Amino acid sequence: MSPTQRRLDPDRVRRYVAASLGPTPRVTECGPLTGGGFAAVWWVTLDDGRSVVLKVGPPPQVPLLRYEHDMIGAEARYLRLVAARAAAVPVPPLLHHGSDPELGDWLLTGLLPGRSLWELSQAGADTDQVRAEFGLALAALHGVTGDRYGYDGGRACGSTWRAAYTAILDDLLADAADWRVPLPVPAARIRELVDRHAAVLDAVRRPALLHFDGWAGNVLAVDGPGGTPRLSGLVDGERHLWGDPLMDLVSPLLFRRVEDEPDDPCVRAYRSVAPFPLDDGVRRRLGLYRLHLYLLMTVEMPSRGITAQSDPWRVTRLAELLDQELSDLDKP
Numbered sequence: 027m028s029p030t031q032r033r034l035d036p037d038r039v040r041r042y043v044a045a046s047l048g049p050t051p052r053v054t055e056c057g058p059l060t061g062g063g064f065a066a067v068w069w070v071t072l073d074d075g076r077s078v079v080l081k082v083g084p085p086p087q088v089p090l091l092r093y094e095h096d097m098i099g100a101e102a103r104y105l106r107l108v109a110a111r112a113a114a115v116p117v118p119p120l121l122h123h124g125s126d127p128e129l130g131d132w133l134l135t136g137l138l139p140g141r142s143l144w145e146l147s148q149a150g151a152d153t154d155q156v157r158a159e160f161g162l163a164l165a166a167l168h169g170v171t172g173d174r175y176g177y178d179g180g181r182a183c184g185s186t187w188r189a190a191y192t193a194i195l196d197d198l199l200a201d202a203a204d205w206r207v208p209l210p211v212p213a214a215r216i217r218e219l220v221d222r223h224a225a226v227l228d229a230v231r232r233p234a235l236l237h238f239d240g241w242a243g244n245v246l247a248v249d250g251p252g253g254t255p256r257l258s259g260l261v262d263g264e265r266h267l268w269g270d271p272l273m274d275l276v277s278p279l280l281f282r283r284v285e286d287e288p289d290d291p292c293v294r295a296y297r298s299v300a301p302f303p304l305d306d307g308v309r310r311r312l313g314l315y316r317l318h319l320y321l322l323m324t325v326e327m328p329s330r331g332i333t334a335q336s337d338p339w340r341v342t343r344l345a346e347l348l349d350q351e352l353s354d355l356d357k358p
Contacts, residue, residue, distance in 0.1 A: 046122035101264035138259035161295035233268035
């Protein structure tokens, strides 16, 4: 269990539900949902027949990364945004966003049907159709334009995408120093390599709404006609930000490269409605976004209680991927 996850039990879940919906309806069943490492998340069945999800933020005394402050509030803002401006994108309905000195920050949402794309892939299901539908959903999400680049809520942002990206990176490097996270090269060297290529970010002239965390565990599907999985939901939007739509294609191909797999169903479907070239500038931007993602996944490990002993594969794999992206940036 991550140090950022509050300890919940059925009695405490009932308190959150009552604080959200009043004395009725009542909780009939509940239990934890696994897969995430930041918030505590439980499924809840109510006596009026509804199934809902309770997501509770970290206790106030728990140290967080800079961009993680007010992430529960950020997800509430994301859900309202999508419902109002990208209704075709299936996200959970927001039932309540609460904040209380004792209970902290929490969300109550509807429970979307389906299993995660990761579970389906592990079971050997054909996921091409749902991945294509996910690509189209991302394109619809990216049609929403914001008034800033980067994060909201006083977190790293900028008047240009280059300024926002470098501010986000600087925060992660500062977090690495605070948590004494070993990096493949000194932070100053990472910043130097990013600065060398940052001009390619100026091609981005519109702050699109990005989910950012679209790995297979956050994409839900149900059985469609003939048993073929079909997209039923996109969850966990608390890490959303505003920027380059290409950044949203990195997590769906986690540990892989978009430019090497243009025929991936997600990428192919996305490009069918939002085409982009695979030229040198695009490749360099994708490399910068992978660098950011792998750096984030590395820097967050101590705050989640992850060590080389508890998860040696993750530690080793991320070190290899970071080294590869930094080596590519260092090439003439």
